[in-house]
Each structure stands twice: as C-alpha cells, then as structure tokens.
Amino acid sequence: MAKQYDVLFRLLLLGDSGVGKTCLLCRFTDNEFHPSHISTIGVDFKMKTLVIDGIKVRIQIWDTAGQERYQTITKQYYRRAQGIFLVYDITSERSFQHIMKWASDVDEYAPQKVQKILVGNKADEENRRQVAMEQGSKLAEAYGMDFFETSAFTSQNITETFTRLAERVLTVHKKDLDLLQTSLTNQLDLTALEEEEGLCGHMTEDHKTCWC
Numbered sequence: 001m002a003k004q005y006d007v008l009f010r011l012l013l014l015g016d017s018g019v020g021k022t023c024l025l026c027r028f029t030d031n032e033f034h035p036s037h038i039s040t041i042g043v044d045f046k047m048k049t050l051v052i053d054g055i056k057v058r059i060q061i062w063d064t065a066g067q068e069r070y071q072t073i074t075k076q077y078y079r080r081a082q083g084i085f086l087v088y089d090i091t092s093e094r095s096f097q098h099i100m101k102w103a104s105d106v107d108e109y110a111p112q113k114v115q116k117i118l119v120g121n122k123a124d125e126e127n128r129r130q131v132a133m134e135q136g137s138k139l140a141e142a143y144g145m146d147f148f149e150t151s152a153f154t155s156q157n158i159t160e161t162f163t164r165l166a167e168r169v170l171t172v173h174k175k176d177l178d179l180l181q182t183s184l185t186n187q188l189d190l191t192a193l194e195e196e197e198g199l200c201g202h203m204t205e206d207h208k209t210c211w212c
C-alpha cells in the first residue's frame with residue numbers, strides 16, 4: 001500500500017480566548033465557519049495532508065483553549081510542537097498585547113527549534129480594527145517570525161498561513177527528515193488512528209482523548 005505521508009508534524013494554535021483559533025482551524029481543514037463562540041475546553045486537534053516540494057506532509061494541528069484556567073493543560077503540549085501559530089484579533093488591542101506573554105511561554109516550554117508565525121485574525125472586521133497591520137509586521141520582525149493577517153470568515157490568507165508554517169518546519173527539519181519521521185510516529189503513537197483523513201480528537205479536562 002502506498003505510504004500515506006512522508007512526514008508528520010505537530011502544529012499548535014495559541015492566543016487569547018475568542019481570537020478565532022478554532023475558526024481558523026475549521027476553515028483550513030473543513031472550509032467551514034462557525035459564527036458562535038464555543039470556548040475550547042483543554043485541546044482539540046484536526047489533521048490535514050499537504051504536498052510541499054513533492055513531500056507528503058501530514059500536519060496534526062492542535063487547537064488550544066485560550067482561557068487562563070486551561071493553561072496548565074495546554075502548556076504540556078508545547079514541548080511536542082514543531083510549529084506554533086501565535087494568534088491575536090485585529091479588533092482587540094488587548095489580544096495583541098498578550099502576544100508577548102504567549103511568545104515568552106513558548107520560549108520557556110517549546111523546543112528551541114520550534115517555528116513561529118504571527119497571525120492577526122478577523123481582518124474582515126476593518127471598521128472595528130484596533131491593531132494596525134504595521135504593528136503586527138513590526139512585532140513579527142522583532143521576533144523573526146512571518147506574519148499574516150487572516151480571516152476565518154472570508155478565508156483570507158488561511159491556506160497561505162498554514163502552508164507557510166508547514167514549509168518553515170519542513171525547511172528546519174529537512175536534514176533529518178528520515179529520523180524525524182520515525183521518531184514522530186513513535187512519539188505520537190497514534191498511527192492506527194491516523195489512517196482516516198479528517199480524523200479529529202478532543203482532549204478533555206481530565207486528559208482523556210475522545211476520538212471522532
């Protein structure tokens with residue numbers, strides 16, 4: 001049977017509650033948008049396969065709860081991430097200010113090689129904008145990250161953002177691709193469950209995983 005993918009990456013969505021992390025993920029994996037805000041409890045994940053430079057890259061994207069009370073749980077996921085989306089809401093200055101706090105948590109808990117990308121979501125809400133695009137670019141530059149403004153509502157820059165982070169991770173790990181493939185598969189220990197495209201999981205507050 002043909003190999004379903006060449007390499008498996010784990011990416012993590014971080015940012016304040018309500019910035020649109022779940023919506024970004026749903027738009028990317030299922031091309032759907034949900035207008036209501038149902039706060040994520042703990043963590044959820046979804047899978048998608050991309051082909052980059054002829055390499056089948058399967059990405060497992062973990063959506064974390066932005067609420068403070070889940071931070072102890074979500075921090076446990078940082079160390080196994082190869083890429084991290086730091087998401088703010090362009091209509092919320094506060095969520096932008098908090099990016100520095102999220103970035104410092106990443107420095108503390110994620111691997112040194114982790115690739116980061118800054119995402120200013122809700123770009124469709126121009127009339128409610130509180131954070132100028134230039135502020136986002138400057139912050140990203142200061143941290144050496146790529147930067148995109150996105151809209152889960154209109155799909156603006158969604159594919160571009162997810163693909164860019166996957167490309168950055170692939171570039172960094174290209175040398176040890178074979179090693180990475182083996183170690184990640186073992187590390188995740190989810191291979192039997194990962195055969196189905198679109199598989200998703202949900203980590204409950206008591207750390208049990210429910211599969212759907």
Ligand SMILES: Nc1nc2c(ncn2[C@@H]2O[C@H](COP(=O)(O)OP(=O)(O)OP(=O)(O)O)[C@@H](O)[C@H]2O)c(=O)[nH]1
Pocket residue numbers: 015016017018019020021022023024034035036037038039040041064065066067121122123124125150151152153154
């Ligand atoms: N206009 C607009 N609204 C959005 C966009 N993305 C998300 N929203 C809305 O923002 C609210 C919060 O979105 P979620 O995706 O649930 O936010 P979250 O970051 O996952 O929140 P937590 O799970 O609590 O951390 C919802 O009402 C969404 O419909 C966007 O791009 N544009």
